[in-house]
Amino acid sequence: MLNVQNTITRKLHWGFLAVGLALTACKPTDIQVYQVPKEQHQPAMPADDAHAHGMASMGAQRSLSFQLPQGWSEKPAQRMRVAQISVPGKDGLDAEISIVPLAGMTASREDIMNIWREQLRLPAVDKSTAETAVNRVPISTGQGDLYDLVSTEPLIQEKHKMRILAAVYELEGVSWFIKMSGPDEVVSNARNDFLSFLKSLNWSAPPAPSPATASASAAAPSSSSSALPQWQVPPHWQEQNPPGPMLTAKFNIKDDQGKQAEVTVSSLAGDGGGALPNVNRWRGQLLLPPVTAEELPKLGTPVNINGRNITLYEMEGTWAKTGDPARMLVLSIPAGGQTWFYKLTGDSQLAAREKEAFLTFVRSVKYPHAH
Amino acid sequence: MLTKLLDWLSSMRLTVWCLCAAMILVFVGTLAQVEHGLYRAQKEYFQSFIVFSSLTVHFFGKKFILPVILPGGYLIGGILVLNLLFSQFRAGNIVPRKIGLYLVHGGLILLLLGQLITDMFQRETHMRLVEGHASNYSESAFYHELAIIDSSHPEHDTVIAIPEQLLATRSHVSHPALPFTLHIRKYFPNSRLANREPNDTSEPPATQGFGTTLAVREVPLATRSDEKNLPSAIIEFSGEGAPKGTWLVSTLMNQPQTFTHAGKEWKLLFRPVRVYKPFSIELIKFTHEKYPGTEIPKNFASRVRVINHQTGENREVLIYMNNPLRYGGQTFYQGSYDPNDPRVSILQVVRNPGWLTPYIACLLVGLGLTLHFMLTLFNFTRAQRNGGAQ
Numbered sequence: 001m002l003n004v005q006n007t008i009t010r011k012l013h014w015g016f017l018a019v020g021l022a023l024t025a026c027k028p029t030d031i032q033v034y035q036v037p038k039e040q041h042q043p044a045m046p047a048d049d050a051h052a053h054g055m056a057s058m059g060a061q062r063s064l065s066f067q068l069p070q071g072w073s074e075k076p077a078q079r080m081r082v083a084q085i086s087v088p089g090k091d092g093l094d095a096e097i098s099i100v101p102l103a104g105m106t107a108s109r110e111d112i113m114n115i116w117r118e119q120l121r122l123p124a125v126d127k128s129t130a131e132t133a134v135n136r137v138p139i140s141t142g143q144g145d146l147y148d149l150v151s152t153e154p155l156i157q158e159k160h161k162m163r164i165l166a167a168v169y170e171l172e173g174v175s176w177f178i179k180m181s182g183p184d185e186v187v188s189n190a191r192n193d194f195l196s197f198l199k200s201l202n203w204s205a206p207p208a209p210s211p212a213t214a215s216a217s218a219a220a221p222s223s224s225s226s227a228l229p230q231w232q233v234p235p236h237w238q239e240q241n242p243p244g245p246m247l248t249a250k251f252n253i254k255d256d257q258g259k260q261a262e263v264t265v266s267s268l269a270g271d272g273g274g275a276l277p278n279v280n281r282w283r284g285q286l287l288l289p290p291v292t293a294e295e296l297p298k299l300g301t302p303v304n305i306n307g308r309n310i311t312l313y314e315m316e317g318t319w320a321k322t323g324d325p326a327r328m329l330v331l332s333i334p335a336g337g338q339t340w341f342y343k344l345t346g347d348s349q350l351a352a353r354e355k356e357a358f359l360t361f362v363r364s365v366k367y368p369h370a371h
Numbered sequence: 372m373l374t375k376l377l378d379w380l381s382s383m384r385l386t387v388w389c390l391c392a393a394m395i396l397v398f399v400g401t402l403a404q405v406e407h408g409l410y411r412a413q414k415e416y417f418q419s420f421i422v423f424s425s426l427t428v429h430f431f432g433k434k435f436i437l438p439v440i441l442p443g444g445y446l447i448g449g450i451l452v453l454n455l456l457f458s459q460f461r462a463g464n465i466v467p468r469k470i471g472l473y474l475v476h477g478g479l480i481l482l483l484l485g486q487l488i489t490d491m492f493q494r495e496t497h498m499r500l501v502e503g504h505a506s507n508y509s510e511s512a513f514y515h516e517l518a519i520i521d522s523s524h525p526e527h528d529t530v531i532a533i534p535e536q537l538l539a540t541r542s543h544v545s546h547p548a549l550p551f552t553l554h555i556r557k558y559f560p561n562s563r564l565a566n567r568e569p570n571d572t573s574e575p576p577a578t579q580g581f582g583t584t585l586a587v588r589e590v591p592l593a594t595r596s597d598e599k600n601l602p603s604a605i606i607e608f609s610g611e612g613a614p615k616g617t618w619l620v621s622t623l624m625n626q627p628q629t630f631t632h633a634g635k636e637w638k639l640l641f642r643p644v645r646v647y648k649p650f651s652i653e654l655i656k657f658t659h660e661k662y663p664g665t666e667i668p669k670n671f672a673s674r675v676r677v678i679n680h681q682t683g684e685n686r687e688v689l690i691y692m693n694n695p696l697r698y699g700g701q702t703f704y705q706g707s708y709d710p711n712d713p714r715v716s717i718l719q720v721v722r723n724p725g726w727l728t729p730y731i732a733c734l735l736v737g738l739g740l741t742l743h744f745m746l747t748l749f750n751f752t753r754a755q756r757n758g759g760a761q
Contacts, residue, residue: 032532033548036508036647038522156572182572287564287585289626301713318564318623325601325623 064099067200069193087180087190093160095182095190101175109134113147116164120151137167140201144169156183163187167198229340232364234357237263253346253354261346261354263361267338275332279313282330282343286317305333305363316348327351329358335367381457389451392442399439402426408594410513418490419443448483455480468750471743478735485728493723496646497706502714505653505678509720510643515602515622518642519549523635534644538604550632551610556617559589562603564623577605580628580639582619604641650679650699655687657716659708671705673716690718702726
C-alpha cells in the first residue's frame with residue numbers, strides 16, 4: 001500500500017511540475033510566423049501631412065518672396081507653414097524661422113504673447129504689460145508688431161535658454177506670423193539679420209482666387225460680438241472667458257475622476273471651407289489619417305437639430321493636446337450666411353457621456369439672423 | 372517521516388489552513404485590484420504559486436508600502452487538491468458507505484482542476500465586425516505584438532509577430548524569417564503620443580517614420596479595469612541593407628509604417644495580438660436596441676454568416692445575449708458595440724478546453740450529496756428500526 005501511495009505522490013509531484021512548465025509555456029513569448037491573405041490598409045500618413053490637410057485652407061497660397069541673409073537656408077515647409085528657414089549659429093546650434101498665415105485672426109496682443117510665453121514656460125502677463133512689450137518694426141512696405149521673449153530656464157538641451165523673436169504683420173485680413181525661435185545666443189546674434197529679412201518680405205500679388213484660397217477667405221470669422229447666438233449651457237459646463245483665439249465660446253468639462261473635455265463654438269463665413277478639409281483637420285487633431293471624399297459620407301451620422309438633418313462627425317483617436325485617448329464630436333450648422341462649428345473634444349468616456357448634453361446644447365442655440 | 376507527511380496532507384487541519392489562506396488571499400488580492408488593476412492582481416495573486424508583491428496603505432494621512440508575501444492561488448488550490456485526495460484515499464479509509472463523499476470530493480477536485488485548465492488554456496479575444504464585412508481574426512484585449520509584415524507577395528502577406536514580452540525583456544530580437552536584427556532601444560509599457568511642438572528643439576523619439584513628428588511619453592500602468600496599457604517602443608534594425616535610423620512603433624497608431632529591404636516592401640505595426648481562424652465571419656446585420664429616451668442598451672443581436680471554405684460551410688447564425696455561436700472550438704458571444712459607429716458589432720471570442728468541467732463537477736457534487744444523504748437516511752432508519760425491534 002505504501003508503494004501505491006509513493007507512486008501516487010510521485011505522479012502528483014510530476015504532475016505539478018508539468019503544470020508549472022505548461023504555465024510558463026502558455027505565456028505569449030514565441031515569435032509566430034504565418035501567412036495571411038492581403039489586407040487593405042489605409043496608406044500611412046505622417047502626422048504632419050495629416051495636419052497639412054485642411055489646415056492649408058486656413059492659410060493662403062505662397063505669393064511671398066524674400067531675401068535670405070548670408071548663411072540662412074530655406075527648408076521644406078511643414079504643417080501650416082508657407083516657409084521654413086534655418087538660421088545657423090555656433091557650436092552646431094540652429095534657430096528656425098517659420099512663416100504662418102492665419103486668416104481672420106482675432107487674437108489680441110496679450111493672447112499672442114501669452115501663447116508664446118507658455119511655450120517658454122513663462123507666466124502669463126496682462127494686457128497692459130503685453131501692449132508695452134510689443135515694438136513696431138518695418139515689415140515689407142508697412143509696419144508690424146515685434147515680440148521678443150526669452151525663457152528663464154535652459155529649455156534647449158537643458159543648457160541653453162530659448163528665445164522667440166517674432167513679427168506679426170496684417171495684410172488684407174490675413175495675419176502673417178514670422179517667428180524665429182531657438183537658442184538665445186543664436187537668435188540674439190541673428191536679430192539684425194531678422195529685422196532686415198522682415199523688410200525684404202514681399203507679397204507681390206494678392207492670393208489668387210483659387211479653390212484653396214477661396215477656402216482661406218471663407219475661413220475668416222465673420223461674426224461680430226453684437227450678432228452672437230443665444231444658447232442654454234448645461235450647468236456643469238464651465239465657461240472659459242476669454243474663450244481663446246478664433247473662438248466664440250469655450251466650455252470646460254471635468255468629471256469626478258479628473259477626466260477633461262471641452263466644447264468650443266466658432267463660426268466661419270460661407271461654408272467654412274467645406275466638410276472634407278475640416279473633417280481631415282479634426283482627424284489630424286486626433287492623430288488620425290485623412291479620409292478621401294468617397295470615404296467622408298461613411299463617417300457622419302445624421303442627427304436632428306431642430307427639424308434639420310445635420311451630419312454629426314464622431315472620431316476616436318489620440319488627442320494631440322494631451323496625448324490621451326480621446327473622442328471628438330463635431331456639428332457644422334449653416335445659419336445666417338455663416339457656418340457655426342460646435343466641437344466636443346476630450347476623454348473618450350467623458351465625451352461619450354456628454355454627447356446628449358452636447359446635442360441638447362446645440363439644439364438650444366438661437367441664431368440672431370435666422371428666420 | 373512519510374507517514375507524518377501523509378497524515379499532514381490528509382488532515383482536516385490542513386483543509387482549514389488552506390481555506391483561511393484562501394480567504395486572506397481573496398481579501399488582499401481584492402485590495403490589490405485597486406492599486407494594480409484587475410488583470411495584474413489576478414496574475415499576481417490568483418494565477419501564481421507564491422505572491423511577491425506590495426500594497427500601498429494610507430493610514431492617518433501617511434502612505435505605507437507593505438510587502439506582500441503569500442501563498443498564491445495555484446499553491447493553495449494544489450494543496451487543497453492533494454488534501455482532498457489523501458484524506459479520502461488513504462489506506463483503510465476507503466469504505467463503500469462513503470461513496471457519496473468520494474463523489475463530492477471528486478467533484479470539488481474536478482472543479483479546482485477545471486479552473487486550472489481554464490486559467491492555463493482559456494484564450495479570450497475580441498472580433499470587431501462591420502456590417503457587410505467579414506473577418507478571419509480576433510484580437511487580444513491585453514497582449515500586443517509587433518507585426519513585421521513582408522508584403523512583397525501579390526496574394527498573401529507573411530507576418531512575423533514578435534510578442535510585446537520580447538520587446539519588454541530583450542535588447543535585440545532575431546529570427547530566421549527576418550533578414551535583419553531588431554534592436555529595442557526603448558520600451559514604454561504604457562504610453563501616450565502627442566504632436567511635437569513647432570519650437571521643440573529636443574531630439575524626436577525616432578529618425579524615421581511618424582516618430583519624427585511625434586513626442587512619446589511614458590505614463591503609469593493602467594490600474595482600472597476599463598483602461599488598458601498602450602505600449603510603444605523605439606526600435607532600430609541592423610544587418611546587410613537594413614533600414615537606417617530609429618523607428619517609433621506604438622499601439623496608439625493603427626496604421627502601419629513601411630520600408631523597403633532588398634527590393635521587398637515591409638510593414639511595421641504594433642498592434643493587439645491577432646488570432647487568425649480557418650474560417651470567416653461576416654456581419655450581415657447588427658441590431659442595437661436601447662430603452663426609449665436613454666442610452667441604456669436593451670438588446671444586442673448580430674446576424675452573421677459563417678464562411679468556411681475548407682468545409683464548404685456557408686450559413687447564417689443569429690448571435691444575441693446568452694445565445695452564443697459555438698464553432699471551431701470557440702464560443703462567439705455578443706460582446707459589445709462601438710458607440711461611434713452603429714454598424715459595428717464586437718464579439719467576444721472564447722476558447723476554453725475546460726468549459727465542460729464545472730458542469731461535470733456540479734453534477735458529481737450533486738450526485739454525491741444525494742447519495743450520501745440517501746445512504747445516511749437509509750442507515751439511520753435501519754438503525755431506528757433495529758433499535759425499535761430490540
